[in-house]
Amino acid sequence: MTEALHPAPSTRGSRGCRILPWLAVAAVIVAVDQITKARVLASLALGQVVPVTSYFDLVLAYNRGAAFSLLSEAGGWQGWLFLAIGVAACAAIVWMLTTHPGRIRFAAALSLILGGALGNIVDRIHYGHVIDFLEFHWNWLRPVFPGGYYPAFNVADSAISVGAVLLVVDELLRIRHRD
Numbered sequence: 681m682t683e684a685l686h687p688a689p690s691t692r693g694s695r696g697c698r699i700l701p702w703l704a705v706a707a708v709i710v711a712v713d714q715i716t717k718a719r720v721l722a723s724l725a726l727g728q729v730v731p732v733t734s735y736f737d738l739v740l741a742y743n744r745g746a747a748f749s750l751l752s753e754a755g756g757w758q759g760w761l762f763l764a765i766g767v768a769a770c771a772a773i774v775w776m777l778t779t780h781p782g783r784i785r786f787a788a789a790l791s792l793i794l795g796g797a798l799g800n801i802v803d804r805i806h807y808g809h810v811i812d813f814l815e816f817h818w819n820w821l822r823p824v825f826p827g828g829y830y831p832a833f834n835v836a837d838s839a840i841s842v843g844a845v846l847l848v849v850d851e852l853l854r855i856r857h858r859d
Contacts, residue, residue, distance in 0.1 A: 713799035742811065796837060797840065812832035
């Protein structure tokens with residue numbers, strides 16, 4: 681009788697609470713990403729370049745494609761594809777966070793990727809493209825990128841990149857400790 685009145689706590693509910701900090705990290709990334717993009721949109725015209733240092737510029741660029749403007753000239757269908765991929769990735773990440781909330785490095789990496797993906801999804805839904813504004817250029821990049829200019833990116837892209845590196849580090853450390 682006591683069991684019926686006081687059921688055992690659900691691990692699912694406690695897992696849900698344990699991912700809240702990781703979802704908060706993702707939300708902060710989305711907020712910072714959207715605030716910086718709004719400031720750039722209010723301050724710069726499309727294509728306008730503002731030199732900040734000898735190797736860094738602020739520039740307003742629209743990316744209808746994926747990383748490095750992949751498929752940016754595809755005619756419009758690619759936006760829907762990248763939106764669907766982003767939504768599917770976010771769903772998968774939330775599921776992984778739910779199943780592994782206690783793996784700190786892993787969850788931190790996923791929350792960075794989630795926040796970045798959501799920031800770019802907001803752009804695709806709101807504008808039909810992703811807003812990029814950070815541009816680095818060095819002579820040593822000339823063999824790979826025209827004029828040595830690395831493609832413009834944003835806060836969301838940065839969070840995704842840092843999260844991806846952290847995922848690799850987490851896996852390497854996990855393998856190392858398993859041996």
